[in-house]
Amino acid sequence: MSTSVDARPPLRPATRTVAVVLAGGSGQRIGLATPKQLLKIAGKTILEHTLSLFEQARGVDEVLVMMNPGFVNDAEEIVAKAGFAKVSQVLPGGTSRNATTQLALDALSHYPADSTNVLFHDAVRPLLSQRIIDDCLTALETYSAVDVAIPSSDTIIQVNEDHVITDVPTRSRLRRGQTPQAFRCSTIREAYARAWKDPGFEATDDCSVVLRYLPEVPIYVVEGEERNMKVTQPVDIFIADKLFQLSSAVTPEYADDEYTRGLSGRTVVVFGGSYGIGAGVADLAEKHGARVFRYSRSTTRTNVANPDDVAAALSQAYSATGRVDFVVNTAGVLRIGRLDGTPAEDIEESLRVNYLAPVHIARAAFPYLAKTQGHLLLYTSSSYTRGRAEYSLYSSAKAATVNLTQALADEWSEAGVRINCINPERTQTPMRTKAFGEEPADTLLSADQVARTSVDVLLSDLTGNTVDVRRENPARNGESA
Known part of the structure; x- marks a missing residue:
């Protein structure tokens, strides 16, 4: 029988925080032969930009890269060349988003579940801010599941198979999901353990798995940012490149x-x-x-x-x-x-x-x-x-x-x-x-x-x-x- 998970686990310090960078995409959706995470924007691959964010994050101890299986060597070369000290492994991802998460959890199985935090982040969101990372880690001190989202500025409609509107949800309560999604490791492991017992299991992200299979666990929402965009379509590459051009680096200050x-x-x-x-x-x-x-x-x-x-x-x-x-x-x-x-x-x-x-x-x-x-x-x-x-x-x-x-x-x-x-x-x-x-x-x-x-x-x-x-x-x- 599965163990129960407290809805509001007590405040306790995590001994280790691991960021899992999900880089399993193929690029076929935008007509590319190379995964989009290996495209260059502002002089670096998208993957390198993203890994740099977690390399700089003070609260992240380790980074695990789940890469498209055909391009693991490419990712390893990027890590070696950039000298990312926090990247412990580059592993091939699975055949689905959920399978990749499970492979990452398996790779972290040597860490105690009750004293480990894990952040799952899309490799193709290279404009994530340190503020969002910090807010996620702060939220994990109280909650065991954390999502990142921004308000929807557009009206969302629901349609049927005939493309006829069936509902117009109240916009003020709608959010657009982003990553990272952050969890206490014990929570996300238990959610997946229950999910794999369901023959009809299918989910597009990890918070959906917790919501469905651990309904007793509240999922706290950290405010995201419009800049934390996902590079999915060809126009996104252009937009991300311009955002990088207009962004300024945080300069170290020396004594x-x-x-x-x-x-x-x-x-x-x-x-x-x-x-x-x-x-x-x-x-x-x-x-x-x-x-x-x-x-x-x-x-x-x-x-x-x-x-x-x-x-x-x-x-x-x-x-x-x-x-x-x-x-x-x-x-x-x-x-x-x-x-x-x-x-x-x-x-x-x-x-x-x-x-x-x-x-x-x-x-x-x-x-x-x-x-x-x-x-x-x-x-x-x-x-x-x-x-x-x-x-x-x-x-x-x-x-x-x-x-x-x-x-x-x-x-x-x-x-x-x-x-x-x-x-x-x-x-x-x-x-x-x-x-x-x-x-x-x-x-x-x-x-x-x-x-x-x-x-x-x-x-x-x-x-x-x-x-x-x-x-x-x-x-x-x-x-x-």
Whole structure:
């Protein structure tokens, strides 16, 4: 006889939390020969994005990947390359969603059911937030089954086989289910033990199994997010890619002693290093023991739009120190005005400095950075998300810089070279003052604030990300120009 499960089990700490990433899809629904979890978005496979979420989650101890059986080796290569320390196993999934869950539970059978939590998450939901994960784990302190859902913004109708409406449920009580679904292991094991005794057993998700076979167990609902979308249809790939482009990474924040460990003895090349953000980055790196080389038109007559000047600068730094670890480009020009009224020479200069210069710098820096598995840091502007009147050249170049960052993160991943893009709010720099005049200081970021976040990013493992710097961030106060 099956054991009973308390509807409201007592509060007790779980000794281990395991995230099961369900990656058994084939991609046939959207006409793909490769599983959609292996498609690349923003420089990484969808599976890698999803695994990164649980690798970062403080409350998750272990990750188990249930992969499409024909692509287990592909998943193992992704795990090994990314260095996911929490992934303990990559196992082939079953022939159905329920069979895959059971295989995962079998793989976790060596853990005590009464002191283990398990989260089941779709691999093709790569935009899950840490807040949702934390809320699920908090809810498991009181409940033994937890779902994630969002309100339905559309009216839901019920139809019969003739496509005739039979009911219109009250929308205020309807929710759209997401993942993860979280359980105390004893609860989900018992639910499946009962379910497999039912010849007609079939369910689309794990909470449905608990609802049907353990009706005495309440299932608590954590509020989800619209961004926590499931990549199912071709249009979802496009939407997810845009969401990644517009999202900003959470930057680790380092203490001064960590700066010293990460920068001492390293070589830093800063283009645009004579003032503003570039000078702030150079000063901070130098303070913590880095050998810093500053290049600009005003001090070294280095024109970042000239590939020969860029190559000569990098060669000089390498010859002097034998290495190049970090390359930073803050150089830029801001031309405001209607395109039809902009002289041709100003158009050419804007594009050479704001877009072609990052391209030339990236191309010339890669051989040096590949030797040290170093980091290239570029800068964009809040205007990259949408072109604005009279900012057509600047906005389009900054959008191109974001796309360049994402593309090169993919290209350079095999060599271990990282590249990221800083997106500061309006910042007090000489370039901005020249364009807009004097502005109240309390409405602007300081260049030093942006520089601090910039160094945090340089020392991080991030790659392919656009990192926002906001004034409201109390730890690293960071529409830029």
